[in-house]
Amino acid sequence: MKNKSLLAFLPLLVLASACSTVPEQQQKPVAKVVKPKQPAPVKPPIAKKPAPPVVRKDPPGTATYAIDDAKSSFKIEPSVPAMRIDPMAPPVELPSATGSADGTATPAPGSNLITPTPVVSAPVMPAYAVEDVRMPAGTSPAVVALLTEADRNRASGDLDAAVISTERALRIDSRNPALTYKLAQLRIKQNKPQLAEELAGKAALxxxxxxxxxxxxxxxxxxxxxxxxxxxxxxxxxxxxxSF
Structure with a gap:
């Protein structure tokens, strides 16, 4: 009996000793996976219902009338009394003035007529005669031809063309006083007196x-x-x- 019980406990002892000899294995830490939190869903705003219109209740005994559109015709009575137009009085005749020997009006005795002051105009000086001159003997034929053309243009009223021809003649013979005088005559006819005075003074020299x-x-x-x-x-x- 004792042998049988020993045989039964023998495996248990072997197993216990094996467990004690096996080195304990180190346990590795296991990383925990943290799942991100999902944001909470945004709830759409709840639309407010419009307030119901306020129905005005008239107190008993009142009436409702339609608004006038101001288009109905009506007559406005004038508040200002009409003015009466009286006929105009006849004009009063003033005492007539008597004429004097010099032609001015003389007021009648007792009247307040003011006599106008005579305006004295500036004396008008008569125009001086502008005489023509002849070309001296021995003048260049080209100058004579240009002067002939200038005289023809002046007779026809084309003063600008006459001035051009005379100026061309002066370029040929600039020391000729007769040509300078003729150009001064044309400037007088063109109503350019300042230029005419300068040319005439040069001709005199x-x-x-x-x-x-x-x-x-x-x-x-x-x-x-x-x-x-x-x-x-x-x-x-x-x-x-x-003096000459």
Whole structure:
């Protein structure tokens, strides 16, 4: 009996000793997987229901009337009384003025008529005669041809063409006083008195011993000054012309 019981406990002892000899295996830590939290779903805003319209209840005993659209015709009575128009009084006749010997009106005795002051106008100086000159003997044929063309244009009223022809002749013979005088005559006809006065003064200087051309040049200067309303200067130029 004792042998049988020992045989029964023998495997148990062997198993216990084997477990004690086996080294304990180290357990490795296991990483935990953390799942991300999902955001909470956003709830859509709940639309508010509009408030029901307030129904006004009129108190008993009141009535509702339609609004007038102001299109109905109505008559406005004038608040201002009508004005009465009286006939105008006849005009009062003023005492007539009597004429005097010099032609001015003289007020009648007892009247308040104011006599106008006579306006004294400036004296008008008569124009001076602008005489023509002849070309001296021995003038170049080209100059004579240009002057002939200038005279023809001046007679037809084309003063600009006459001035061009005379200026071309002066380019050929610039020291000729007769050509300068003729150009001054054309400037007078063109109503350019300032240019005419300058040209006539140059012609008087170039004239030299030709006293007739000097006199005509100073007469042209007097006319140019008169056109510029320089009456005193015109008188002086006229006196200068008479000295030759």
């Amino acid at each position: 170039l004239a030299g011993s030709d006293l007739d051309l000097k006199r005509k040049s100073w007469l042209l200067i007097a006319e140019a000054r008169r056109m510029q309303q320089n009456y005193q200067g015109a008188k002086e130029a006229k006196a200068k012309a008479e």
